[in-house]
Amino acid sequence: MIELDEATLVARARDRDPAAFELLVRRYQRRIYTLCLRMLNGATGDAEDVAQETFVTAWRRLPELQHDAAFSSWLYRTATNRCLTLLQRRKPTTDLDEDELGLTTDDDPARAAGNSAAMRALSAALRRLPAQQRACWLLREVHGRSYQEIAELVGTTPTAVRGRIARARAELAEVMEPWR
Structure with missing residues (x-):
């Protein structure tokens, strides 16, 4: 299978190709979730919700994106802004742990x-x-x-x-x- 570059995937997703958008989600879902998890102090439920909302927003607003190469920054900006908004509303108190941060365990x-x-x-x-x-x-x-x-x-x-x-x-x- 040929690996498509991001700009091609974004262009296809903008044309409402669900398979292309799915590939973009797979490419970024872990990174966006991890950013949200860390910004929200390890609140897994909130991080999952914000990450999901970020991708739903991306699907809805993708036709507005001016430059295909800006997708990554746009996605990070959306997730960051949603996290900051949530943090302004309330203050999560859960701690991060090694598994949530993706660190390996030691023998x-x-x-x-x-x-x-x-x-x-x-x-x-x-x-x-x-x-x-x-x-x-x-x-x-x-x-x-x-x-x-x-x-x-x-x-x-x-x-x-x-x-x-x-x-x-x-x-x-x-x-x-x-x-x-």
Whole structure:
């Protein structure tokens, strides 16, 4: 089977080809869900709902997309904005765990216990970050987005993004110092 590039899939999905859209969903569903899960402090139900709403919105609004190559950024922006809106309405309190973050388990019980404690500390530290700061940090450090793209996703400037990420890194480094 021939692997289609993203622009071709987007163009076909815009023409209402459900098979093309399904391939796009498969390509991005794990990444979008993981972003939502982390932004929403490990609230799996909320992350699933936001990820699903993101793809439903994408299907409905795909004909409005001007550039096929912008699909990925558009999808991330939609998910990020939905998460930020949800966080403004209420404050989830669940912790992230190693499985939800996609980390592998360790056969060494002492090391596994240390990793578990570190993950709890990281989860708590991420939860304390302001939502915009957490979004910028996750988009950069976990999802590898550029400062410019993050700025476009969260509606600010690259300079503001750099500042938010620097503050998040400083706070997280302080909390994670015992695990270095």
